[in-house]
Amino acid sequence: MAPSVAIVEDDLPLRSVLSRGLREDGFEIPICVSSGTDLLRCIGDSSPDVFVVDIGLPDVDGRDLCLAMRARGVQAPVLFLTARGSVTDRLSGFHSGADDYLPKPFHFEELVLRLHALVRRGSGLPRASVGLxxxxxxxxxxxxxxxxxxxxxxxxxxxxxxxxxxxxxxxxxxxxxxxxxxxxxxxxxxxxxxxxxxxxxxxxxxxxxxxxxxxxxxxxx
Incomplete structure (x- = not known):
């Protein structure tokens, strides 16, 4: 069964490249959206195997989005794509619940390898929600x-x-x-x-x- 990836990226050309390239590398793309609000609407009783999330989204900081996902019980790995590559930025990303961090610009082959590594150790099954x-x-x-x-x-x-x-x-x-x-x-x-x-x-x-x-x-x- 092909691993599935959710893409959250507001830059349309980059989002299209990610979607097309990952499909060509054997991934399924069940979610491909431009905002955090759209992503949360798409998450149901199950989630993709891994998420690729831009930090600088138009409606929300990607780190807050990751926090909200974790609070909902989503355990699938999250990889941040971002132009913010300082040590402080990386630390804040990991503290928000992310599993990996790839600064822009990046090599597509490296992204694919990182996603495969995350899929191998991750689980996308959500836990029961507390109601909040x-x-x-x-x-x-x-x-x-x-x-x-x-x-x-x-x-x-x-x-x-x-x-x-x-x-x-x-x-x-x-x-x-x-x-x-x-x-x-x-x-x-x-x-x-x-x-x-x-x-x-x-x-x-x-x-x-x-x-x-x-x-x-x-x-x-």
Whole structure:
């Protein structure tokens, strides 16, 4: 069975080259869209084997899109294509849940080899959703027909918890996920953000979703 790739790239010529070239190399392309919003609409009960995502999308930062996907339980590997190739950019990409990072311009043969490597170790099956959904374009969390706006840090923090639903996420892992690399974050700062998140979740009927594991971290149920 041919591996499947979802492409999220707003540059039409590049998107066409990627789609045509990957098909010629034996991949199926079930999703080929230009925005993060379109991708989230396309993800159903299953997902492709691997995602190729541009960071600089017109409606959302690709890193926030990856966070939203992980929060929905999508476990398929994500490869970022981007012109942003600094160490800080790469670190923030990996912290957002990406599995690989290929700066533009790139050699197509290298992309193909990287995708095959990701497919071999990845799994696209989504896990059960907690009922909370993140909208990376609006920076909003929704539960049913109710929603709450989040700051960028709140968004990343909640996404890190949702991506590991049912697990205890250690404090240092949450700090790495929610704040830029090298940021000085005190324990009471993290705790204050958790309090803010709980207040916002209370507003949409999910006040008890985040549990404290004293001396270790937090979990979401």
């Amino acid at each position: 959904h993140l909208d990376p374009a609006a920076h909003e969390v929704r539960h049913g027909d109710r929603g709450a706006l989040l700051t960028p840090t709140e968004f990343r923090l909640l996404a890190a918890l949702l991506a590991r639903r049912g697990e205890v996420v250690r404090r240092h892992s949450l700090i790495h996920a929610a704040w830029p690399p090298g940021a000085m974050v005190h324990d009471n700062t993290l705790d204050a953000y958790i309090v803010r998140l709980r207040r916002k979740l209370d507003g949409i009927g999910q006040a008890s979703a985040i549990a404290t594991v004293r001396g270790v971290g937090y979990s979401i149920t």
